[in-house]
Amino acid sequence: MTTAVLSQDTRTVGRGRPGVRSTLTRGSALGLGVALLWFSLLVLIPLAAIVATAGGEGLRGYVDTLTNPQSWAAIKLTVGQSLLVTGINVVMGPIIAWVLVRDRFWGRGLLDLVIDIPFAMPTIVAGLVLLGLYGPQSPLGINVSNSRPSVALALAFVTLPFIVRTVQPVLGELEADVEEAAASLGAGRLTILRRIVLPAIVPAIAAGAALSFARAISEYGTLVLISGSLPYKTEAVSVRVLSFIEGGDRTSAAALASIMLGVALAVIIALDVVQRRVARRG
Protein backbone atom coordinates (compact mmCIF):
# COMPACT_ATOMS: atom_id res chain seq x y z
CA MET A 1 0.00 0.00 0.00
CA THR A 2 2.64 2.50 1.12
CA THR A 3 4.95 1.80 -1.78
CA ALA A 4 2.12 2.22 -4.26
CA VAL A 5 1.28 5.62 -2.83
CA LEU A 6 4.95 6.61 -2.80
CA SER A 7 5.59 5.64 -6.40
CA GLN A 8 2.47 7.51 -7.42
CA ASP A 9 3.77 10.59 -5.63
CA THR A 10 7.12 10.54 -7.38
CA ARG A 11 5.37 10.33 -10.69
CA THR A 12 3.15 13.35 -10.13
CA VAL A 13 6.16 15.49 -9.19
CA GLY A 14 7.28 15.39 -12.82
CA ARG A 15 8.81 18.49 -14.32
CA GLY A 16 8.06 20.18 -17.63
CA ARG A 17 5.49 22.74 -18.65
CA PRO A 18 2.58 23.08 -16.28
CA GLY A 19 -0.65 21.84 -17.78
CA VAL A 20 1.02 19.68 -20.43
CA ARG A 21 1.77 16.40 -18.75
CA SER A 22 3.81 14.03 -20.80
CA THR A 23 2.24 10.61 -21.16
CA LEU A 24 5.61 9.00 -21.87
CA THR A 25 6.40 5.84 -19.99
CA ARG A 26 9.77 4.13 -20.29
CA GLY A 27 8.49 1.88 -23.09
CA SER A 28 6.92 4.62 -25.15
CA ALA A 29 9.98 6.86 -24.66
CA LEU A 30 12.05 4.12 -26.27
CA GLY A 31 9.48 3.90 -29.06
CA LEU A 32 9.61 7.63 -29.66
CA GLY A 33 13.43 7.48 -29.71
CA VAL A 34 13.47 4.72 -32.31
CA ALA A 35 10.88 6.51 -34.44
CA LEU A 36 12.79 9.79 -34.36
CA LEU A 37 16.11 8.12 -35.13
CA TRP A 38 14.65 6.24 -38.08
CA PHE A 39 12.87 9.33 -39.37
CA SER A 40 16.07 11.39 -39.01
CA LEU A 41 18.24 8.89 -40.84
CA LEU A 42 15.79 8.50 -43.67
CA VAL A 43 14.30 11.96 -44.03
CA LEU A 44 15.58 14.80 -41.89
CA ILE A 45 19.35 14.36 -42.37
CA PRO A 46 19.21 13.87 -46.18
CA LEU A 47 16.90 16.87 -46.49
CA ALA A 48 19.23 18.97 -44.38
CA ALA A 49 22.16 17.78 -46.51
CA ILE A 50 20.39 18.92 -49.70
CA VAL A 51 19.73 22.35 -48.25
CA ALA A 52 23.32 22.54 -46.98
CA THR A 53 24.76 21.58 -50.37
CA ALA A 54 22.55 24.09 -52.13
CA GLY A 55 23.55 26.80 -49.67
CA GLY A 56 27.24 25.92 -50.02
CA GLU A 57 27.80 28.97 -52.17
CA GLY A 58 25.52 31.17 -50.16
CA LEU A 59 22.35 32.45 -51.82
CA ARG A 60 24.13 32.46 -55.16
CA GLY A 61 23.25 28.84 -55.87
CA TYR A 62 19.56 29.67 -55.63
CA VAL A 63 19.82 32.90 -57.56
CA ASP A 64 21.77 31.21 -60.35
CA THR A 65 19.25 28.38 -60.58
CA LEU A 66 16.26 30.67 -60.65
CA THR A 67 17.80 33.02 -63.18
CA ASN A 68 18.83 30.16 -65.42
CA PRO A 69 16.03 30.30 -68.01
CA GLN A 70 16.08 26.57 -68.69
CA SER A 71 15.69 25.67 -64.98
CA TRP A 72 13.04 28.32 -64.53
CA ALA A 73 11.12 26.90 -67.47
CA ALA A 74 11.35 23.42 -65.94
CA ILE A 75 10.01 24.70 -62.60
CA LYS A 76 7.16 26.53 -64.30
CA LEU A 77 6.26 23.49 -66.36
CA THR A 78 6.38 21.04 -63.46
CA VAL A 79 4.48 23.18 -60.97
CA GLY A 80 1.98 24.40 -63.56
CA GLN A 81 1.19 20.95 -64.96
CA SER A 82 1.05 19.45 -61.47
CA LEU A 83 -1.45 22.08 -60.35
CA LEU A 84 -3.50 21.51 -63.50
CA VAL A 85 -3.54 17.75 -63.03
CA THR A 86 -4.36 18.07 -59.32
CA GLY A 87 -7.23 20.34 -60.29
CA ILE A 88 -8.52 17.73 -62.74
CA ASN A 89 -8.22 15.06 -60.05
CA VAL A 90 -10.15 17.20 -57.56
CA VAL A 91 -13.08 17.05 -59.96
CA MET A 92 -12.68 13.54 -61.39
CA GLY A 93 -11.60 11.75 -58.18
CA PRO A 94 -14.77 12.38 -56.17
CA ILE A 95 -16.92 11.53 -59.21
CA ILE A 96 -15.20 8.17 -59.65
CA ALA A 97 -15.36 7.53 -55.91
CA TRP A 98 -19.07 8.38 -55.92
CA VAL A 99 -19.75 5.95 -58.74
CA LEU A 100 -17.80 3.20 -56.99
CA VAL A 101 -19.52 3.73 -53.63
CA ARG A 102 -23.08 4.65 -54.55
CA ASP A 103 -23.83 2.86 -57.80
CA ARG A 104 -24.34 -0.83 -58.35
CA PHE A 105 -23.45 -2.01 -61.83
CA TRP A 106 -21.86 -4.92 -63.60
CA GLY A 107 -18.06 -4.71 -63.47
CA ARG A 108 -17.93 -2.42 -60.43
CA GLY A 109 -15.57 -4.76 -58.59
CA LEU A 110 -13.27 -4.89 -61.59
CA LEU A 111 -13.23 -1.11 -61.94
CA ASP A 112 -12.50 -0.81 -58.25
CA LEU A 113 -9.49 -3.06 -58.75
CA VAL A 114 -8.23 -1.39 -61.93
CA ILE A 115 -8.16 2.09 -60.33
CA ASP A 116 -4.96 1.20 -58.47
CA ILE A 117 -3.04 0.01 -61.52
CA PRO A 118 -1.49 3.38 -62.46
CA PHE A 119 -0.29 3.63 -58.89
CA ALA A 120 1.01 0.10 -58.64
CA MET A 121 2.80 -0.35 -61.96
CA PRO A 122 6.44 0.76 -62.41
CA THR A 123 6.44 4.29 -63.80
CA ILE A 124 8.61 3.41 -66.77
CA VAL A 125 6.06 0.77 -67.74
CA ALA A 126 3.33 3.37 -67.42
CA GLY A 127 5.37 5.59 -69.74
CA LEU A 128 5.68 2.75 -72.21
CA VAL A 129 1.95 2.09 -72.13
CA LEU A 130 1.16 5.76 -72.76
CA LEU A 131 3.75 5.97 -75.52
CA GLY A 132 2.22 2.94 -77.19
CA LEU A 133 -1.27 4.47 -77.11
CA TYR A 134 -0.58 8.18 -77.59
CA GLY A 135 2.87 8.12 -79.22
CA PRO A 136 4.01 8.32 -82.85
CA GLN A 137 2.64 4.83 -83.57
CA SER A 138 -0.66 5.46 -81.86
CA PRO A 139 -3.39 3.05 -82.95
CA LEU A 140 -5.87 5.85 -82.21
CA GLY A 141 -4.06 8.30 -84.40
CA ILE A 142 -3.46 10.59 -81.45
CA ASN A 143 0.17 11.60 -81.07
CA VAL A 144 0.95 13.83 -78.12
CA SER A 145 4.55 12.77 -77.56
CA ASN A 146 7.14 15.51 -77.11
CA SER A 147 4.40 18.07 -76.42
CA ARG A 148 3.00 19.77 -73.36
CA PRO A 149 -0.22 17.75 -73.26
CA SER A 150 1.95 14.63 -72.92
CA VAL A 151 3.23 15.94 -69.58
CA ALA A 152 -0.29 16.50 -68.28
CA LEU A 153 -1.38 13.12 -69.63
CA ALA A 154 1.46 11.27 -67.92
CA LEU A 155 0.88 13.07 -64.63
CA ALA A 156 -2.88 12.52 -64.78
CA PHE A 157 -2.27 8.83 -65.39
CA VAL A 158 -0.05 8.24 -62.37
CA THR A 159 -1.99 10.44 -59.94
CA LEU A 160 -5.49 9.16 -60.79
CA PRO A 161 -5.94 6.84 -57.78
CA PHE A 162 -5.00 9.25 -55.00
CA ILE A 163 -8.19 11.26 -54.54
CA VAL A 164 -10.40 8.30 -55.46
CA ARG A 165 -8.82 6.26 -52.70
CA THR A 166 -8.95 8.95 -50.03
CA VAL A 167 -12.57 9.94 -50.77
CA GLN A 168 -13.97 6.44 -51.24
CA PRO A 169 -13.96 5.28 -47.59
CA VAL A 170 -15.32 8.62 -46.35
CA LEU A 171 -18.20 8.49 -48.82
CA GLY A 172 -18.84 4.89 -47.83
CA GLU A 173 -19.18 5.86 -44.19
CA LEU A 174 -21.55 8.74 -44.84
CA GLU A 175 -24.81 7.51 -43.37
CA ALA A 176 -27.78 7.49 -45.69
CA ASP A 177 -30.03 8.78 -42.90
CA VAL A 178 -28.07 12.06 -42.74
CA GLU A 179 -29.01 12.79 -46.34
CA GLU A 180 -32.57 11.61 -45.71
CA ALA A 181 -32.78 13.96 -42.72
CA ALA A 182 -31.71 16.85 -44.93
CA ALA A 183 -34.23 15.84 -47.59
CA SER A 184 -37.12 15.71 -45.14
CA LEU A 185 -36.09 19.19 -43.94
CA GLY A 186 -36.67 20.37 -47.48
CA ALA A 187 -33.17 20.25 -48.97
CA GLY A 188 -32.99 19.39 -52.68
CA ARG A 189 -30.31 17.12 -54.16
CA LEU A 190 -27.93 19.97 -54.95
CA THR A 191 -28.29 21.51 -51.52
CA ILE A 192 -27.65 18.14 -49.88
CA LEU A 193 -24.55 17.69 -52.04
CA ARG A 194 -23.24 21.17 -51.31
CA ARG A 195 -24.08 21.48 -47.62
CA ILE A 196 -23.97 17.91 -46.33
CA VAL A 197 -21.89 15.63 -48.57
CA LEU A 198 -19.19 18.02 -49.77
CA PRO A 199 -18.18 19.36 -46.33
CA ALA A 200 -17.86 15.77 -45.17
CA ILE A 201 -15.50 14.75 -47.99
CA VAL A 202 -13.49 17.98 -48.38
CA PRO A 203 -10.80 16.90 -45.89
CA ALA A 204 -10.37 13.67 -47.85
CA ILE A 205 -10.23 15.54 -51.16
CA ALA A 206 -7.57 17.88 -49.74
CA ALA A 207 -5.51 14.98 -48.44
CA GLY A 208 -5.75 13.22 -51.79
CA ALA A 209 -4.91 16.44 -53.63
CA ALA A 210 -1.76 16.89 -51.51
CA LEU A 211 -0.63 13.36 -52.30
CA SER A 212 -1.50 13.79 -55.95
CA PHE A 213 0.42 17.07 -56.25
CA ALA A 214 3.44 15.68 -54.40
CA ARG A 215 3.51 12.69 -56.70
CA ALA A 216 3.11 14.87 -59.81
CA ILE A 217 6.02 17.22 -59.07
CA SER A 218 8.29 14.26 -58.35
CA GLU A 219 7.33 12.17 -61.40
CA TYR A 220 10.22 11.05 -63.58
CA GLY A 221 9.83 7.64 -65.17
CA THR A 222 6.59 8.19 -67.04
CA LEU A 223 7.69 11.60 -68.31
CA VAL A 224 11.07 10.55 -69.68
CA LEU A 225 9.53 8.32 -72.32
CA ILE A 226 6.57 10.29 -73.55
CA SER A 227 7.52 13.94 -73.04
CA GLY A 228 10.87 13.76 -74.82
CA SER A 229 12.31 16.15 -72.18
CA LEU A 230 12.80 19.00 -74.62
CA PRO A 231 14.50 21.96 -72.88
CA TYR A 232 12.19 24.98 -72.42
CA LYS A 233 9.27 22.91 -73.63
CA THR A 234 8.70 19.57 -71.95
CA GLU A 235 11.61 19.21 -69.56
CA ALA A 236 10.44 18.56 -65.99
CA VAL A 237 12.36 19.47 -62.85
CA SER A 238 13.26 15.87 -62.08
CA VAL A 239 14.87 15.48 -65.50
CA ARG A 240 16.68 18.81 -65.12
CA VAL A 241 18.06 17.76 -61.72
CA LEU A 242 19.40 14.58 -63.26
CA SER A 243 21.11 16.44 -66.07
CA PHE A 244 22.72 18.81 -63.54
CA ILE A 245 24.10 15.82 -61.67
CA GLU A 246 25.32 14.20 -64.87
CA GLY A 247 27.07 17.47 -65.65
CA GLY A 248 28.76 17.41 -62.23
CA ASP A 249 26.90 20.48 -60.99
CA ARG A 250 25.87 19.26 -57.56
CA THR A 251 25.09 22.71 -56.18
CA SER A 252 22.56 23.58 -58.86
CA ALA A 253 20.92 20.16 -58.55
CA ALA A 254 20.59 20.61 -54.78
CA ALA A 255 19.30 24.17 -55.18
CA LEU A 256 16.64 23.06 -57.64
CA ALA A 257 15.74 20.14 -55.38
CA SER A 258 15.33 22.33 -52.32
CA ILE A 259 13.19 24.81 -54.26
CA MET A 260 10.83 21.95 -55.13
CA LEU A 261 10.87 20.94 -51.49
CA GLY A 262 9.68 24.43 -50.60
CA VAL A 263 6.96 24.30 -53.27
CA ALA A 264 5.70 20.95 -51.99
CA LEU A 265 5.56 22.22 -48.41
CA ALA A 266 3.75 25.39 -49.45
CA VAL A 267 1.09 23.46 -51.39
CA ILE A 268 0.52 20.93 -48.62
CA ILE A 269 0.11 23.73 -46.06
CA ALA A 270 -2.23 25.64 -48.37
CA LEU A 271 -4.44 22.58 -48.87
CA ASP A 272 -4.55 21.99 -45.14
CA VAL A 273 -5.71 25.57 -44.57
CA VAL A 274 -8.36 25.26 -47.29
CA GLN A 275 -9.61 22.01 -45.84
CA ARG A 276 -9.94 23.42 -42.32
CA ARG A 277 -11.75 26.50 -43.53
CA VAL A 278 -14.25 24.66 -45.73
CA ALA A 279 -14.90 21.94 -43.17
CA ARG A 280 -15.69 24.56 -40.55
CA ARG A 281 -17.96 26.67 -42.72
CA GLY A 282 -20.48 23.91 -43.39
Added chain:
Amino acid sequence: MSIEISNVTKRFGDFVALDDVSVSLPTGQLTALLGPSGGGKSTLLRIVAGLEKADTGRVTIEGVDATRMSPQKRNVGFVFQHYAVFKHMSVAKNVAFGLEIRRKNKDEVRARVDELLKLVHLTQFADRLPSQLSGGQRQRMALARALAVQPKVLLLDEPFGALDAKVRKELREWLRRLHDEVPVTTVFVTHDQEEAMEVADEIVVINDGRIEQVGRPDQLYDRPANDFVMGFLGDVTQLGEVRLRPHDIEIALTPDLAGSVPGDVLRLTRIGFEVRLVVGTEDGREVSVVTTRAHARSLELDAGDRVWITPSSGASTVPAMKSLLAG
Protein backbone atom coordinates in the same frame (compact mmCIF):
# COMPACT_ATOMS: atom_id res chain seq x y z
CA MET B 1 -57.76 12.24 -39.67
CA SER B 2 -54.28 13.56 -40.16
CA ILE B 3 -52.55 10.67 -41.86
CA GLU B 4 -54.60 8.33 -44.00
CA ILE B 5 -52.91 5.18 -45.24
CA SER B 6 -54.92 3.01 -47.61
CA ASN B 7 -54.05 -0.36 -49.10
CA VAL B 8 -50.30 0.14 -48.94
CA THR B 9 -48.15 -2.77 -50.04
CA LYS B 10 -44.35 -2.79 -50.11
CA ARG B 11 -42.02 -5.56 -51.17
CA PHE B 12 -38.23 -5.79 -50.96
CA GLY B 13 -37.47 -8.53 -53.45
CA ASP B 14 -39.42 -11.56 -52.24
CA PHE B 15 -39.88 -10.15 -48.77
CA VAL B 16 -43.29 -8.58 -48.16
CA ALA B 17 -42.66 -5.72 -45.72
CA LEU B 18 -46.23 -4.38 -45.83
CA ASP B 19 -49.21 -6.35 -47.02
CA ASP B 20 -52.24 -4.23 -47.98
CA VAL B 21 -52.10 -2.00 -44.91
CA SER B 22 -54.83 0.56 -44.21
CA VAL B 23 -54.91 2.75 -41.12
CA SER B 24 -55.91 6.27 -40.06
CA LEU B 25 -53.75 8.17 -37.61
CA PRO B 26 -55.60 10.92 -35.75
CA THR B 27 -54.61 14.60 -35.74
CA GLY B 28 -52.83 16.07 -32.74
CA GLN B 29 -52.23 12.73 -31.08
CA LEU B 30 -49.20 10.69 -30.20
CA THR B 31 -49.46 7.34 -31.97
CA ALA B 32 -47.09 4.42 -31.54
CA LEU B 33 -46.41 1.87 -34.26
CA LEU B 34 -45.56 -1.15 -32.16
CA GLY B 35 -44.31 -4.53 -33.25
CA PRO B 36 -41.36 -6.89 -33.47
CA SER B 37 -38.28 -6.08 -35.59
CA GLY B 38 -38.79 -6.72 -39.28
CA GLY B 39 -42.57 -6.45 -38.90
CA GLY B 40 -42.85 -3.49 -41.29
CA LYS B 41 -43.45 -0.62 -38.87
CA SER B 42 -40.35 1.37 -39.86
CA THR B 43 -41.14 0.82 -43.53
CA LEU B 44 -44.62 2.24 -42.97
CA LEU B 45 -43.16 5.31 -41.24
CA ARG B 46 -40.65 5.82 -44.05
CA ILE B 47 -43.43 5.57 -46.63
CA VAL B 48 -45.35 8.29 -44.79
CA ALA B 49 -42.18 10.44 -44.87
CA GLY B 50 -41.61 9.74 -48.56
CA LEU B 51 -38.21 8.14 -47.89
CA GLU B 52 -39.58 4.89 -49.28
CA LYS B 53 -42.07 4.44 -52.10
CA ALA B 54 -45.05 2.16 -51.66
CA ASP B 55 -45.54 -0.40 -54.47
CA THR B 56 -49.29 0.14 -54.32
CA GLY B 57 -51.68 2.13 -52.16
CA ARG B 58 -52.16 5.75 -51.14
CA VAL B 59 -50.91 8.06 -48.40
CA THR B 60 -52.81 11.24 -47.53
CA ILE B 61 -51.37 13.80 -45.11
CA GLU B 62 -53.77 16.45 -43.77
CA GLY B 63 -56.12 15.86 -46.65
CA VAL B 64 -53.42 16.20 -49.32
CA ASP B 65 -52.56 13.18 -51.45
CA ALA B 66 -48.86 12.65 -50.75
CA THR B 67 -48.42 9.31 -52.49
CA ARG B 68 -46.20 10.70 -55.23
CA MET B 69 -44.82 13.69 -53.34
CA SER B 70 -41.06 13.93 -52.70
CA PRO B 71 -39.89 13.97 -49.05
CA GLN B 72 -38.87 17.62 -49.49
CA LYS B 73 -42.44 18.68 -50.22
CA ARG B 74 -44.26 16.66 -47.56
CA ASN B 75 -43.41 18.96 -44.67
CA VAL B 76 -42.89 16.16 -42.19
CA GLY B 77 -40.30 16.15 -39.43
CA PHE B 78 -38.32 12.92 -39.23
CA VAL B 79 -36.17 11.76 -36.32
CA PHE B 80 -33.83 8.80 -36.86
CA GLN B 81 -32.70 6.13 -34.43
CA HIS B 82 -29.04 7.07 -34.84
CA TYR B 83 -29.71 10.83 -34.70
CA ALA B 84 -28.50 11.58 -38.28
CA VAL B 85 -26.72 14.72 -37.08
CA PHE B 86 -24.90 17.03 -39.48
CA LYS B 87 -21.48 16.43 -37.93
CA HIS B 88 -19.72 19.49 -39.27
CA MET B 89 -22.35 21.95 -38.06
CA SER B 90 -22.85 23.35 -34.57
CA VAL B 91 -25.99 22.46 -32.65
CA ALA B 92 -27.56 25.81 -33.53
CA LYS B 93 -26.67 25.35 -37.22
CA ASN B 94 -28.19 21.87 -37.23
CA VAL B 95 -31.45 23.25 -35.86
CA ALA B 96 -31.35 26.19 -38.28
CA PHE B 97 -30.77 24.01 -41.37
CA GLY B 98 -34.38 23.63 -42.48
CA LEU B 99 -35.08 27.32 -41.91
CA GLU B 100 -31.99 28.49 -43.83
CA ILE B 101 -33.01 26.37 -46.78
CA ARG B 102 -36.37 28.11 -46.76
CA ARG B 103 -34.45 31.41 -46.98
CA LYS B 104 -35.97 32.87 -43.85
CA ASN B 105 -34.28 36.10 -42.75
CA LYS B 106 -31.48 35.84 -40.23
CA ASP B 107 -33.18 37.42 -37.23
CA GLU B 108 -36.20 35.20 -37.67
CA VAL B 109 -34.00 32.09 -37.87
CA ARG B 110 -32.03 33.08 -34.79
CA ALA B 111 -35.17 33.73 -32.76
CA ARG B 112 -36.73 30.42 -33.79
CA VAL B 113 -33.52 28.47 -33.07
CA ASP B 114 -33.25 30.07 -29.62
CA GLU B 115 -36.83 29.18 -28.89
CA LEU B 116 -36.35 25.54 -29.96
CA LEU B 117 -33.08 25.09 -28.09
CA LYS B 118 -34.84 26.34 -24.98
CA LEU B 119 -37.66 23.86 -25.61
CA VAL B 120 -35.22 20.92 -25.75
CA HIS B 121 -33.01 22.29 -22.97
CA LEU B 122 -29.89 22.70 -25.10
CA THR B 123 -29.47 26.49 -24.98
CA GLN B 124 -26.02 26.35 -23.40
CA PHE B 125 -24.83 23.85 -26.04
CA ALA B 126 -25.76 25.99 -29.05
CA ASP B 127 -22.19 26.47 -30.26
CA ARG B 128 -20.96 22.93 -29.62
CA LEU B 129 -20.52 20.29 -32.27
CA PRO B 130 -22.81 17.25 -32.11
CA SER B 131 -19.82 15.03 -31.30
CA GLN B 132 -19.51 16.88 -27.99
CA LEU B 133 -23.04 15.91 -26.94
CA SER B 134 -24.32 12.74 -25.26
CA GLY B 135 -26.70 10.43 -27.15
CA GLY B 136 -29.75 11.82 -25.37
CA GLN B 137 -28.71 15.39 -26.11
CA ARG B 138 -28.11 14.57 -29.78
CA GLN B 139 -31.57 13.10 -30.08
CA ARG B 140 -33.11 16.18 -28.47
CA MET B 141 -31.17 18.29 -30.98
CA ALA B 142 -32.50 16.13 -33.83
CA LEU B 143 -36.01 16.65 -32.49
CA ALA B 144 -35.54 20.43 -32.36
CA ARG B 145 -34.20 20.33 -35.92
CA ALA B 146 -37.26 18.43 -37.11
CA LEU B 147 -39.66 20.76 -35.25
CA ALA B 148 -37.94 23.90 -36.56
CA VAL B 149 -39.75 23.82 -39.90
CA GLN B 150 -43.14 23.50 -38.17
CA PRO B 151 -43.98 20.16 -39.78
CA LYS B 152 -47.54 18.98 -40.19
CA VAL B 153 -46.57 15.65 -38.67
CA LEU B 154 -43.58 14.51 -36.65
CA LEU B 155 -42.29 11.00 -37.34
CA LEU B 156 -39.83 9.26 -35.03
CA ASP B 157 -38.16 5.98 -36.01
CA GLU B 158 -37.13 4.10 -32.85
CA PRO B 159 -36.03 7.45 -31.42
CA PHE B 160 -34.73 6.09 -28.13
CA GLY B 161 -33.48 2.74 -29.41
CA ALA B 162 -29.79 3.62 -29.29
CA LEU B 163 -29.88 5.06 -25.76
CA ASP B 164 -29.25 3.32 -22.46
CA ALA B 165 -32.21 2.30 -20.31
CA LYS B 166 -32.15 5.20 -17.88
CA VAL B 167 -31.87 7.95 -20.51
CA ARG B 168 -34.52 6.18 -22.57
CA LYS B 169 -36.97 6.34 -19.68
CA GLU B 170 -36.23 10.02 -19.06
CA LEU B 171 -36.58 10.90 -22.70
CA ARG B 172 -39.88 9.13 -23.20
CA GLU B 173 -41.40 10.99 -20.26
CA TRP B 174 -39.95 14.18 -21.69
CA LEU B 175 -41.40 13.41 -25.15
CA ARG B 176 -44.84 12.95 -23.61
CA ARG B 177 -44.59 16.33 -21.85
CA LEU B 178 -43.23 17.96 -25.00
CA HIS B 179 -46.15 16.65 -26.99
CA ASP B 180 -48.57 18.10 -24.46
CA GLU B 181 -46.81 21.47 -24.88
CA VAL B 182 -46.44 21.32 -28.68
CA PRO B 183 -49.37 19.20 -29.85
CA VAL B 184 -48.14 18.35 -33.35
CA THR B 185 -49.41 15.03 -34.74
CA THR B 186 -46.69 12.56 -33.79
CA VAL B 187 -46.07 8.98 -34.88
CA PHE B 188 -43.26 6.97 -33.38
CA VAL B 189 -42.00 3.48 -34.07
CA THR B 190 -40.97 1.23 -31.22
CA HIS B 191 -40.57 -2.44 -30.44
CA ASP B 192 -40.78 -1.75 -26.70
CA GLN B 193 -44.36 -2.30 -25.53
CA GLU B 194 -43.71 -0.50 -22.24
CA GLU B 195 -42.54 2.58 -24.14
CA ALA B 196 -45.63 2.49 -26.35
CA MET B 197 -48.03 2.04 -23.44
CA GLU B 198 -46.41 4.79 -21.42
CA VAL B 199 -46.15 7.45 -24.11
CA ALA B 200 -48.81 6.87 -26.76
CA ASP B 201 -52.43 7.98 -26.94
CA GLU B 202 -53.03 5.26 -29.47
CA ILE B 203 -51.10 2.15 -30.47
CA VAL B 204 -51.05 0.42 -33.84
CA VAL B 205 -49.71 -3.12 -33.47
CA ILE B 206 -47.93 -4.27 -36.63
CA ASN B 207 -46.62 -7.76 -37.25
CA ASP B 208 -45.56 -9.59 -40.40
CA GLY B 209 -46.53 -6.65 -42.61
CA ARG B 210 -50.09 -6.56 -41.28
CA ILE B 211 -51.93 -4.51 -38.70
CA GLU B 212 -53.02 -6.72 -35.81
CA GLN B 213 -54.95 -4.17 -33.78
CA VAL B 214 -55.43 -0.43 -33.29
CA GLY B 215 -56.52 1.06 -29.99
CA ARG B 216 -55.75 2.91 -26.79
CA PRO B 217 -53.07 1.29 -24.60
CA ASP B 218 -55.52 -0.02 -21.99
CA GLN B 219 -57.86 -1.31 -24.69
CA LEU B 220 -55.06 -3.35 -26.21
CA TYR B 221 -53.91 -4.64 -22.86
CA ASP B 222 -57.34 -5.53 -21.53
CA ARG B 223 -59.03 -6.62 -24.73
CA PRO B 224 -56.37 -7.91 -27.12
CA ALA B 225 -57.82 -8.88 -30.49
CA ASN B 226 -55.73 -11.98 -30.72
CA ASP B 227 -53.02 -14.10 -29.26
CA PHE B 228 -50.21 -12.12 -30.85
CA VAL B 229 -51.33 -8.76 -29.44
CA MET B 230 -51.84 -10.30 -26.03
CA GLY B 231 -48.39 -11.86 -26.04
CA PHE B 232 -46.67 -8.77 -27.36
CA LEU B 233 -48.17 -6.36 -24.84
CA GLY B 234 -47.42 -8.31 -21.70
CA ASP B 235 -46.62 -11.64 -20.09
CA VAL B 236 -48.94 -14.49 -20.98
CA THR B 237 -49.46 -17.95 -19.61
CA GLN B 238 -51.84 -20.77 -20.40
CA LEU B 239 -54.34 -22.27 -17.99
CA GLY B 240 -56.53 -25.04 -19.39
CA GLU B 241 -57.70 -24.00 -22.85
CA VAL B 242 -57.26 -20.25 -22.46
CA ARG B 243 -54.31 -17.90 -22.46
CA LEU B 244 -54.26 -15.09 -19.93
CA ARG B 245 -51.95 -12.81 -17.94
CA PRO B 246 -50.12 -14.36 -14.96
CA HIS B 247 -51.50 -11.68 -12.62
CA ASP B 248 -55.05 -12.61 -13.63
CA ILE B 249 -54.81 -16.01 -11.92
CA GLU B 250 -56.19 -16.48 -8.39
CA ILE B 251 -54.26 -18.81 -6.16
CA ALA B 252 -55.77 -20.66 -3.17
CA LEU B 253 -54.83 -23.48 -0.80
CA THR B 254 -58.27 -25.11 -1.06
CA PRO B 255 -60.43 -26.11 -4.07
CA ASP B 256 -63.24 -23.70 -3.06
CA LEU B 257 -63.59 -21.77 -6.33
CA ALA B 258 -65.55 -23.32 -9.17
CA GLY B 259 -63.35 -24.50 -12.02
CA SER B 260 -60.13 -24.36 -10.03
CA VAL B 261 -57.27 -26.52 -11.19
CA PRO B 262 -54.93 -28.31 -8.76
CA GLY B 263 -51.18 -28.07 -9.11
CA ASP B 264 -47.86 -27.97 -7.23
CA VAL B 265 -45.69 -24.91 -6.71
CA LEU B 266 -42.50 -25.81 -8.60
CA ARG B 267 -40.59 -22.56 -8.22
CA LEU B 268 -41.14 -19.35 -6.31
CA THR B 269 -39.25 -16.08 -6.92
CA ARG B 270 -39.67 -12.80 -5.07
CA ILE B 271 -38.97 -9.66 -7.12
CA GLY B 272 -39.65 -6.47 -5.22
CA PHE B 273 -43.29 -6.33 -4.28
CA GLU B 274 -44.38 -9.22 -6.48
CA VAL B 275 -43.97 -12.96 -6.20
CA ARG B 276 -43.67 -15.10 -9.33
CA LEU B 277 -44.68 -18.73 -9.14
CA VAL B 278 -44.48 -21.61 -11.53
CA VAL B 279 -47.27 -24.09 -10.86
CA GLY B 280 -47.15 -27.58 -12.37
CA THR B 281 -50.70 -28.78 -13.18
CA GLU B 282 -51.75 -32.41 -13.54
CA ASP B 283 -51.87 -32.26 -17.34
CA GLY B 284 -48.09 -31.67 -17.26
CA ARG B 285 -48.17 -27.93 -18.06
CA GLU B 286 -46.28 -25.24 -16.22
CA VAL B 287 -48.43 -22.20 -15.44
CA SER B 288 -46.91 -18.83 -14.48
CA VAL B 289 -48.70 -17.00 -11.70
CA VAL B 290 -47.93 -13.55 -10.32
CA THR B 291 -49.27 -12.47 -6.98
CA THR B 292 -48.43 -9.81 -4.41
CA ARG B 293 -45.94 -10.38 -1.64
CA ALA B 294 -48.61 -9.78 0.98
CA HIS B 295 -50.90 -12.41 -0.55
CA ALA B 296 -48.13 -14.98 -0.87
CA ARG B 297 -47.16 -14.35 2.75
CA SER B 298 -50.72 -14.71 4.02
CA LEU B 299 -50.95 -18.11 2.28
CA GLU B 300 -47.44 -19.02 3.53
CA LEU B 301 -46.62 -20.25 0.03
CA ASP B 302 -43.46 -22.19 -0.58
CA ALA B 303 -42.08 -24.48 -3.24
CA GLY B 304 -43.70 -27.94 -3.12
CA ASP B 305 -47.06 -26.70 -1.80
CA ARG B 306 -50.28 -27.97 -3.37
CA VAL B 307 -52.44 -25.09 -4.64
CA TRP B 308 -55.62 -24.52 -6.65
CA ILE B 309 -55.55 -21.92 -9.41
CA THR B 310 -58.45 -20.16 -11.20
CA PRO B 311 -58.72 -17.34 -13.76
CA SER B 312 -59.82 -14.30 -11.73
CA SER B 313 -63.17 -12.74 -12.60
CA GLY B 314 -62.87 -10.16 -15.38
CA ALA B 315 -59.56 -11.57 -16.59
CA SER B 316 -58.85 -10.93 -20.27
CA THR B 317 -58.40 -14.24 -22.01
CA VAL B 318 -57.99 -15.52 -25.53
CA PRO B 319 -58.38 -19.10 -26.71
CA ALA B 320 -55.05 -20.92 -26.87
CA MET B 321 -53.56 -21.62 -30.29
CA LYS B 322 -51.97 -24.97 -30.92
CA SER B 323 -48.64 -23.50 -31.99
CA LEU B 324 -48.25 -21.55 -28.77
CA LEU B 325 -48.82 -24.23 -26.18
CA ALA B 326 -45.81 -23.49 -24.04
CA GLY B 327 -46.79 -21.28 -21.10
